[in-house]
Amino acid sequence: MKIPTTASELAARIPDGASLALAPDYSGCALAVVRALIRRPARALHLIGVPQLGFQADLLIGAGCVASVETAAVSLGEQGPAPRFAAAVKGGRIAIRDSTCPVIHAGLQAAEKGLPFLPLRGILGSDLVRHRPEWRVIDNPFRDPSGADDPILLVPAIEPEVALFHAPRADHAGNVWIGVRRELMTIAHAARTTLVTVEEIVPESLLAEDVSAAGTIPALYVSAVAPVREGAWPVGLRGVYSPDLEHLRLYAELASSEAGFERYLERFVLQPAAAK
Amino acid sequence: MKIPTTASELAARIPDGASLALAPDYSGCALAVVRALIRRPARALHLIGVPQLGFQADLLIGAGCVASVETAAVSLGEQGPAPRFAAAVKGGRIAIRDSTCPVIHAGLQAAEKGLPFLPLRGILGSDLVRHRPEWRVIDNPFRDPSGADDPILLVPAIEPEVALFHAPRADHAGNVWIGVRRELMTIAHAARTTLVTVEEIVPESLLAEDVSAAGTIPALYVSAVAPVREGAWPVGLRGVYSPDLEHLRLYAELASSEAGFERYLERFVLQPAAAK
Amino acid sequence: MDWRKEELLIDVLACMLEGLGHVAVGAASPIPGAAALLARERSGGQLRVSVLGSERHNPFTDGSRELFDCAAQGRIDAFFLGGGQIDGAANINLVGLGGYPRSRVRWPGSFGSAYLYFLVPRVILFREEHSRRVLVQRVEFVSAPGTSPPEVYRPGGAYALVTGRASFRFDRGRARFLLQSVHPGETVASILEHTGFEFDLPGDVAETPAPTPATLGLIRGPVGAAIAETYPGFAARVLGISAG
């Protein structure tokens, strides 16, 4: 593993057409890499929301980088619905594979365990099941054989080709501290390639003491790490800095139209010096 | 939740006949409670190894507290095989439900997810499967229908009535820090009642900062906490104190005979003042 | 004492949490969040409240799957769900309108609704807008069904529907709502006018009681201070409280 590398080099490791697991705004978003993908421009990405998506997905979708989205939701949270996502669905420009949070968690855990599927309670009778023919319903093999039927959903493993996220810190060996954002550990386990930006690279090993090790993804699962200060701007990084609400409001406003979104891209993405 | 309580009060919350999830020697063993169970004496416990068992199980089995053991192994590690376990199996005094580590992890994760079962790769063809009629083999519903059969094992949920372990610290709200010993979090999620002894109760909330929260079981899953200094003696507590190898060697020597084990009990368990 | 509509709704929702052990509230839900915190105040701290958008009031340490596992373990007694559309059988639509998958109007998506609706015993549907646009005869997309056939494992389900105009209880056996009370300023006629689905009417429909001064004191005091951390905009706009 090459440490440190740069956001651009991480972007270069995400091929067009890749399936890309991304976290919601509250978790860890590697936005410097996302902007580099847009500048390339990346094409035909398959986004996987873990379990939902926010700002970064709307940006990638609006910029035409995305072919499909598998997610429990796409939303800008307090800033309202995700305008480029809604427009792309309406225009038929992306394929949407609607899911629900626990199905995505179960699919990723199946991949983490090298399993073809996991079972899951609930969900039966939702139209999600009608539109996802790859989900199966079986009769629970463990039900009392003299009792009533007990239908249960099985969902297939979700194996992202690439997991991409931002975290507070890594060490020189490539161990990455994610604290309580444990879904990032799950995708690092489940994905073939895991690319991470961090606020800083610290000198001491994060595995040396259990206090830090408890929140650390071992380097074993990490393909490359790039230090990027404020790398989650503008959505913020839990415990480190807050979302830039003014910027996110500006985004929501501009992105409500195609032309406004183009102005946003021009000003904040395509001119990298202006990105912050 | 009553905090703090005592080891004896925790033992009183484990009824005779309960299924009791216990960790191996390297994880977190609440030995003060185990000794209190022997003094009571507890009877007909069903031990669940997470995923295997060591000193504390041999002690409970030797003392006649145990009706059955579901585990991947019982061993004293560097001190050799578990003599009272082997003698109890040979004498037909306990029922042994042999398992393998990942089946126990899967069973506990099924309980954690409120599921009747989880699938698992491997294991087929092991005699374990022959002796566990409650395990099922199905044809993978996600295999290519035009391809060959793909048998896969399903194992039922393991829902312990009680999880019992020792950890470095808790706070006054009942949050418990377990660091990287994450199997303790899984059993706290899976069990109906979770009883914990800790080295100390700290004044600040363990959830206040992500650095400590990352290794913390929330109080939501914790039924009672008792502070017990050196509560994992003699098997040790990772990062806090080492195993008392001299004592463990003495145990292995004495426990190799019924009479020697009785002498051990008399000296180190039944006289609580002598316990250390 | 003057009160705002939001304060009434916080009070109504909080009353539905009385005596429970643990309520979880999703992100971007300031009124349910405030209701949960009000119920906790009233319980003397006995009610455990997990606010998902919060760094301070969210106890989970096992990643975003923990909420769902926790619900499946039976450790969450109540949860709130909304809906772009809600129908008379308590089906909810969080996906969109005008065809699927190429929806003319696309909403964020189903989030965890299709799971939590099955596993949390007391799911309270909350939508401030009460109109024939939202409360429809039949949702266009079922993100999560209001009821299930008897063979489907479902310890949870809808308990009530609270809107800006009224409160309904849900009868799971009959798969129908029963009007429980109309908020001050509304009448049975106005509810019928603005509701797109059929529902049952009791002999006598009460008016939702206005929040008492004691309740308003809690909402504007400790509840507001706690909610300001997660929903600073809401606390400032509605309760006149700025984050500490």
Place this chain on the structure above:
Amino acid sequence: MDWRKEELLIDVLACMLEGLGHVAVGAASPIPGAAALLARERSGGQLRVSVLGSERHNPFTDGSRELFDCAAQGRIDAFFLGGGQIDGAANINLVGLGGYPRSRVRWPGSFGSAYLYFLVPRVILFREEHSRRVLVQRVEFVSAPGTSPPEVYRPGGAYALVTGRASFRFDRGRARFLLQSVHPGETVASILEHTGFEFDLPGDVAETPAPTPATLGLIRGPVGAAIAETYPGFAARVLGISAG
């Protein structure tokens, strides 16, 4: 240069790890542990070694299930298994002798063998005692089977068997061991005498080469220092090294 039997075995096992990316070693396995660390030294640090009993050399942070998940993800290239009994089809018995479940001789149990044997590509069987008591015609209890029918998902399996007397390679297609080399002091005849199962003999059986002075320097130097943390007794007794 003088060498001990344990040093020869460490060398033999280490050679089987050449070119791999990640080897995991179970608790209470000092010789395989030392072999993995020797292979890491030789690889210039390219080989990742996870020693499960170790606080320092165990990188896992997701609890004791992580080893198994990691293997299922295809991230572990080699693992060591032992056996109270090992038979000629590479079946292993870690459970006991003389009936089941009420065994006359009861061993600890199967640990993770029934899983890792299926999922780790290169499983090396290691047992120092080479006798007809251990290497049997047919194990009494199959903790983990040596081979599986073609329809069973099994990316992993047995690669070799190393004992205190010899090294065998395992042919998965034929489900038989092939004698690879006899350790110094042994002959084909002595191996046949002490082995309870049939195995294949190559035309010419080599003698296991003794460890070179360079290898012994590594074992007694950096490897010994590292292994002393996890297996202090072994390091002191065999390598004359005390924990730092």
